Amino acid sequence: MPGEITQELYGKTLKDGKDVNRYSLKNSSGSLVVRILDYGALISEIHVPDRNGKLADITPGFDNFADYESRNPYFGVINGRVAARTAGGQFTLDEKTYKLPQNWGQHSLHGGILGFNKRLWSGKVEGDKLVLKYVSADGEEGYPGELTTTVSYRVTDENELIIEYEATTTKPTPVNLTNHAFFNLAGHEAETMDDHLLTVPADTFLPQDDDYVPTGEIKQVEGTLWDLRKPVLLGERLLQVPGGKGINENYCLPPNDAGKLQLAAKFEHPPSGRYMECLTTEPGMQVYTGYYLDVQQGKGGAAYKRFGAIVLEAQHYPDSVHRPSFPNTIVRPGETYRQTTIYQFGVA
Numbered sequence: 313m314p315g316e317i318t319q320e321l322y323g324k325t326l327k328d329g330k331d332v333n334r335y336s337l338k339n340s341s342g343s344l345v346v347r348i349l350d351y352g353a354l355i356s357e358i359h360v361p362d363r364n365g366k367l368a369d370i371t372p373g374f375d376n377f378a379d380y381e382s383r384n385p386y387f388g389v390i391n392g393r394v395a396a397r398t399a400g401g402q403f404t405l406d407e408k409t410y411k412l413p414q415n416w417g418q419h420s421l422h423g424g425i426l427g428f429n430k431r432l433w434s435g436k437v438e439g440d441k442l443v444l445k446y447v448s449a450d451g452e453e454g455y456p457g458e459l460t461t462t463v464s465y466r467v468t469d470e471n472e473l474i475i476e477y478e479a480t481t482t483k484p485t486p487v488n489l490t491n492h493a494f495f496n497l498a499g500h501e502a503e504t505m506d507d508h509l510l511t512v513p514a515d516t517f518l519p520q521d522d523d524y525v526p527t528g529e530i531k532q533v534e535g536t537l538w539d540l541r542k543p544v545l546l547g548e549r550l551l552q553v554p555g556g557k558g559i560n561e562n563y564c565l566p567p568n569d570a571g572k573l574q575l576a577a578k579f580e581h582p583p584s585g586r587y588m589e590c591l592t593t594e595p596g597m598q599v600y601t602g603y604y605l606d607v608q609q610g611k612g613g614a615a616y617k618r619f620g621a622i623v624l625e626a627q628h629y630p631d632s633v634h635r636p637s638f639p640n641t642i643v644r645p646g647e648t649y650r651q652t653t654i655y656q657f658g659v660a
Contacts, residue, residue, distance in 0.1 A: 315339040315467060317437050322349060323377025330432055332377050335442050337467045343367075344471045344657060348388075350435040351380060352428065353444045353463050355388035355493045357611075360471065360657040363585030368499040370586070372607070372616045381430075385607060386492040389429035390463055391422040393448055393455050394641070395490045396562075396598065396630035399525045403633040405456070405484055405642065412454040417523055422492075424453035428461070429492070441466045450482065457483030457645075471657040479649040487643045488628045489651060494602065494621035495588060497581035501614035505601075505622060506547025509580040512540035512597055514563035518629060524560055526631050526638075533563075540599075543580065550601060550619055558601035558619055562629055565595055573652065577624045585659045592626035592653040595639045599624060626653040 315338050322334035334356065337346045345367070347357040356374075359367045373387045374380050380387070398421075401414035412420035422429065433444040441464045448459040461479040468474065477489050496502045517538050518526040533539040537552055538561055550558050568574055576597040580587040590597070600623040607616040632638040643649045 314440060315469070317440070317442055319435075319437070325351070325432065326378070326381055332432065333435060335435060335437075337442060337465060339467045339469050339471065341469060344467050344473070346465065346467055346473055348442060348444075348465055349377070349380065350433045350444055351377065352384075352389035352430060353433045353446070354380065354384075354390070354429070355491065356380075358473070358493070360586060361659060363659050368584075369611070370495055370497050370500060372494045372496070372500045372614070372621050373611050375611050383607075384429070385605065386422065386429060388491070388493045390489060391492050391625075392428035392461065392487070392489045393423050393453070393459055394420075394486050394488045394633070395422055395625065395627050396488070397421050397523065397525050399631050399634055403486065405486070405633070410454050410456060419523060419525060426453060428489075433463075438464075455485050457481040457485040459485060459487065461489065463489075473655045473657075475653045477649065477651040479643060480647070481643050482645055484642055484644045486633045486641045487649045488632065488641045489649070490598070490625040490627035491653070492623055492625060494605070494623050495579060496621040497579065497586040497588065498584060500611060500621070503615075503617055503620055504547070505619065506545075506550075507581065507583055508546050508622075509543040509582065510540055510546055510549075510599070510622070511543045511578040512563050512599060513575055514541070514565055514597065516564040518562045518564065520561075524630075526562065526629065526635065528635050528637070530564060543578075546601065546622075557603045560600045560603065561598070563597045563599060564629070565592075565597060568593065568595065571650075573654065576626055579622065579624065580660070582660070587658050587660055589656045589658070590624050590626060590653065591656065593651055594626040594628060594653065596627050596629045597624065598627055598630070626651070
């Protein structure tokens with residue numbers, strides 16, 4: 313028995329009154345329900361069962377579109393055209409320098425002021441997939457080339473949320489797409505994730521400066537607090553990190569043949585039995601434990617506080633456009649950017 317995808321009007325944009333739709337994706341057993349908006353191509357809800365079969369929504373968000381439009385700290389969105397920080401808010405490509413919005417100090421963050429997270433995508437249902445499309449104009453947020461991006465979402469009876477990305481361009485341009493959903497497996501309203509376990513099977517990570525921009529070095533995790541190769545209890549590890557800012561690191565996953573999925577992270581909540589595995593074709597896993605999270609009146613009146621949820625972003629390395637030694641993020645005409653990331657949910 314196949315699952316189902318339904319569509320409903322969710323709101324209208326404040327500036328131009330355009331319709332915003334919400335899609336509900338449910339597998340055949342109802343053990344995975346995901347809701348997605350065509351604004352920002354964002355994930356607004358993820359409902360999964362605990363060991364007793366009780367469903368809970370495990371991703372923070374808002375109850376109405378107005379809040380997503382006015383005060384969303386990247387809950388569930390697609391970040392692009394380039395996720396993470398681009399140092400200095402500029403880059404040089406083929407001997408031409410491009411200026412980007414500086415929306416994180418002197419740097420550009422997550423595609424700029426009006427990145428993909430604040431754009432209305434076109435949506436359609438194709439079989440068991442929701443396919444969302446956005447055409448980014450040549451010069452939008454300073455980036456060269458018209459970039460056509462599609463992101464598809466699909467849920468399976470194995471309780472997988474499968475996200476597939478494709479992008480093509482009319483001019484050479486950097487592309488680094490990811491989803492920025494937050495997770496707390498105790499439920500979105502839980503105030504901490506101290507009782508969660510985290511594993512990231514990476515031997516190396518990227519040291520960075522105080523603005524979270526990589527220095528260019530690739531360092532072994534061995535002997536550091538960033539070593540997550542075995543499960544760590546977040547409540548203990550976050551207390552140990554100097555400066556009190558938690559984890560906001562890019563992990564370098566093992567070398568991977570093109571198109572092959574590999575485990576990038578496992579997140580577990582022993583009290584409920586829920587766990588989540590992230591598999592991806594990407595070379596990097598950005599782990600962010602929500603230091604800057606501070607939202608009053610989220611879904612159901614929940615308050616989302618510092619270290620109350622985690623982001624596990626499968627992506628290329630940050631600031632790759634300035635680091636030729638990092639995996640390439642430049643897409644050229646005639647090429648197609650592709651990425652697949654799977655969040656698989658289960659019960660221990």
